[in-house]
Structures are given as C-alpha cells and as structure tokens.
Amino acid sequence: MGHTLNILPATTLDYRRLAESRLPRFLFDYIDGGANDERTLRDNVADFQNIRIRQQVLRDVSNIDTSTTLAGQKCALPLALAPVGMAGMFARRGEVQGARAAEATGIPFTLSTVGICPMEEVAAATSRSLWFQLYMIRDRKVVRQVLERAMQQGCTTVVFTVDLPVPGSRHRDTRNGMLAESLRAKLGKAWQLGTRPGWLWDVAVRGKPHSFGNLADQIPNPTDLKAFRGWLDAQFDSSVTWKDIEWLRGIWKGRLILKGIQEVDDARSAVRVGADGLIVSNHGGRQLDSVASSISKLPAIAAAVGDELEVWMDGGVRSGVDVFKAVALGARGVLVGRPWVWALAGGGQQGLVNLLNTYKKELEVAMALSGVSRIGQIGQAQIDRD
Numbered sequence: 001m002g003h004t005l006n007i008l009p010a011t012t013l014d015y016r017r018l019a020e021s022r023l024p025r026f027l028f029d030y031i032d033g034g035a036n037d038e039r040t041l042r043d044n045v046a047d048f049q050n051i052r053i054r055q056q057v058l059r060d061v062s063n064i065d066t067s068t069t070l071a072g073q074k075c076a077l078p079l080a081l082a083p084v085g086m087a088g089m090f091a092r093r094g095e096v097q098g099a100r101a102a103e104a105t106g107i108p109f110t111l112s113t114v115g116i117c118p119m120e121e122v123a124a125a126t127s128r129s130l131w132f133q134l135y136m137i138r139d140r141k142v143v144r145q146v147l148e149r150a151m152q153q154g155c156t157t158v159v160f161t162v163d164l165p166v167p168g169s170r171h172r173d174t175r176n177g178m179l180a181e182s183l184r185a186k187l188g189k190a191w192q193l194g195t196r197p198g199w200l201w202d203v204a205v206r207g208k209p210h211s212f213g214n215l216a217d218q219i220p221n222p223t224d225l226k227a228f229r230g231w232l233d234a235q236f237d238s239s240v241t242w243k244d245i246e247w248l249r250g251i252w253k254g255r256l257i258l259k260g261i262q263e264v265d266d267a268r269s270a271v272r273v274g275a276d277g278l279i280v281s282n283h284g285g286r287q288l289d290s291v292a293s294s295i296s297k298l299p300a301i302a303a304a305v306g307d308e309l310e311v312w313m314d315g316g317v318r319s320g321v322d323v324f325k326a327v328a329l330g331a332r333g334v335l336v337g338r339p340w341v342w343a344l345a346g347g348g349q350q351g352l353v354n355l356l357n358t359y360k361k362e363l364e365v366a367m368a369l370s371g372v373s374r375i376g377q378i379g380q381a382q383i384d385r386d
C-alpha cells in the first residue's frame with residue numbers, strides 16, 4: 001500500500017486507496033461495502049463501464065458549458081453530493097467540509113438525517129442552500145420539527161429516501177464488529193484504531209462532538225452513540241406507504257425528491273403524489289442485493305416520467321465520463337456517495353474540491369470529443385449502440 005501514498009491522487013480510486021490507508025478498517029469497510037454478496041454494488045460500477053459513447057468530430061466545441069439547473073438551482077455541472085450518514089466520522093466535521101467543497105465547485109450538498117454535524121452548523125459554514133435528506137421517523141412530530149428547522153436554515157429541497165424500510169444485510173460490518181458490543185468485537189476495533197493514529201487525533205479527538213446532530217434534541221444523551229442508535233432503530237418507520245408521502249407532500253412546501261426508485265410503476269406513483277423529482281437509486285448497492293444497477297434502470301424511468309418531474313440517478317458514478325453517460329441516458333443530474341467520502345477522508349476538503357474539478361474537466365472533455373457544447377444537447381444520440 002505504501003506506494004499509493006507517494007502518488008498525486010487523480011481519480012476516484014486513487015482517493016479510495018488513500019482513504020483506506022487513513023481510516024480504521026471498520027469505517028473504511030462501512031463506506032466501501034454493500035449488501036450480501038455485493039452484486040448490485042459491482043453492477044452499479046460495471047454497467048457504466050459497458051456503455052460506449054460515440055466520438056463525433058468537427059462540430060466547433062470551442063465553447064463548452066457544463067452548467068445546468070437542478071431542482072430550480074443553477075449548478076456548475078449536473079452533479080450533487082449524495083446524503084451519507086456519519087460523514088463526520090470519516091473526516092473532521094465531515095459534513096461541513098463536504099458542503100464547503102460542494103459550494104466551491106458550484107453544486108448542491110445533501111445533508112443526511114443521520115449526519116454528525118447538525119444542519120445549523122453546516123448552513124452557517126456555507127452560503128449555498130442545503131439539501132436535506134429525510135428518513136421517516138415514527139414520531140411524526142419529530143419529522144415536522146426537523147422539516148421546520150430545515151426550512152429555517154434556508155433549505156428548499158428535501159430528498160426523501162424510500163429504499164430503507166429495513167437496513168440491508170452488510171456482512172463486512174458484521175465481520176468487523178462495526179455494530180457489535182462483545183469484548184472480542186471491541187478488541188478488534190481497538191486494534192484497528194491503534195493502527196490509525198492520524199485519524200484518532202484528527203477525527204476522533206478534534207472532530208467532536210460525534211452525535212447525530214440533526215436529531216440530537218430528541219434524546220437525552222445525544223453523544224452516547226449507542227443509546228442514540230437504539231433510539232433510531234426504534235424510530236425508523238418500516239410501515240411507510242405512499243399515503244405517508246402524500247402527508248409529507250402536504251406539510252413540506254419546498255421541493256420534494258424521492259430517492260430510491262427503481263421501477264416505472266413506482267416512478268408513476270411518485271408523479272401522482274406530487275414529487276418534484278426522483279432519484280433512480282438502489283442505495284449504492286447497500287440494500288437489496290441482486291437488484292439491477294441504477295444506470296440500467298434509468299432509461300425506462302426517464303422515458304416514462306421524465307417530462308413530468310426531474311429524473312436523477314445515483315450508484316456507480318466514478319468520473320465525469322460517467323456523469324456524461326447518465327445524462328445521455330436521461331438523467332437530469334447524478335449524485336455521488338462513496339467518491340466524495342473517499343476524497344474527503346483521503347485528501348481533506350481540498351482533495352474533494354480537486355476530485356470534483358476533475359469530474360467537471362472530464363465532463364467537458366467528453367462533451368468536446370463527442371461533439372456537444374451544452375448539457376441540453378447530450379442525449380441518446382451520443383450513445384453508441386453498434
């Protein structure tokens with residue numbers, strides 16, 4: 001692994017390797033892993049690699065513009081940072097650093113319900129309006145309060161995640177004792193921590209407090225992560241149906257984007273309940289293993305409902321070329337999850353800014369070489385079907 005520390009990181013996978021060298025194993029695997037046999041996780045990435053773009057020449061590409069509008073906001077490219085729980089465990093005040101890097105690049109940042117930094121802290125650190133991701137909490141009073149807080153912080157877009165009625169089976173977490181409390185698990189984790197003194201000092205010590213900031217006012221002792229997790233487990237609502245989305249639509253006046261749709265029927269229901277957008281997503285292969293990759297599911301959904309709401313996708317995007325492919329197959333925009341956390345854990349805020357700028361540059365080059373100058377010109381005609 002030593003040689004990886006001597007390179008200048010250029011790609012998503014370079015940052016992944018750096019993150020691996022800096023994070024305790026159980027945290028790296030928590031980010032890196034997927035559900036069960038990780039088939040969907042692999043397909044998310046592999047299916048992008050199998051898409052071919054047509055090279056088209058001599059079309060005056062001297063003036064390339066990657067900017068676009070996402071959920072009513074001007075963005076430098078059709079990309080946003082996906083909600084990632086506990087980002088503040090992977091880098092010091094990770095959500096703040098992520099939001100700052102997103103702002104510097106001109107793209108939206110989505111704060112997870114189970115982020116470490118509270119939305120007030122993130123909003124105060126940036127001037128770009130936040131997107132907030134919501135899981136349905138059993139106690140609907142809490143949902144109302146969280147949404148009111150979000151509104152007060154200038155958040156206009158809520159991303160509501162629908163593909164986690166129950167958590168997926170993530171075996172790496174079991175293997176590493178991520179969630180276990182036995183002596184053996186504790187010793188295992190302590191050993192992993194001992195091999196990462198840099199992380200211990202920078203994140204574990206200087207990155208405090210480590211509570212779930214957006215929910216901290218709901219339980220008595222928010223810095224006790226274990227007690228908090230117990231509360232969360234009891235409060236995660238697996239009885240949610242489209243009726244609850246109708247209720248949510250009624251109380252949230254901002255934009256509502258449903259995250260975790262894979263089927264055309266569900267996409268039509270999203271339109272029916274008045275969502276402003278949907279994200280074709282399988283939670284980065286962390287939930288139902290063996291469900292198809294999001295990029296393979298995107299075209300049919302975009303064709304069915306793309307005129308009625310914004311269709312987005314996430315899962316497996318690892319470069320600006322992948323952003324191009326997703327847009328060509330009908331996505332209004334894409335989100336990245338693991339890539340931003342790897343860059344942050346591996347290279348800090350500047351590392352993330354560099355990676356996002358690389359995506360932008362790669363997108364520009366792909367546009368130029370495929371003969372288009374504007375995001376709106378990217379479409380099925382750029383995909384090679386021969």
Ligand SMILES: Cc1cc2nc3c(=O)[nH]c(=O)nc-3n(C[C@H](O)[C@H](O)[C@H](O)COP(=O)(O)O)c2cc1C
Nearest residue numbers: 031082083084085112161283284315316336337338
């Ligand atoms: C470590 C980790 C934590 C995540 N936490 C959340 C979360 O709190 N809420 C949510 O809606 N999605 C969560 N996701 C899913 C991402 O938002 C996104 O759908 C997924 O990472 C996209 O796939 P990619 O990692 O291949 O880009 C998480 C993903 C990872 C890797």
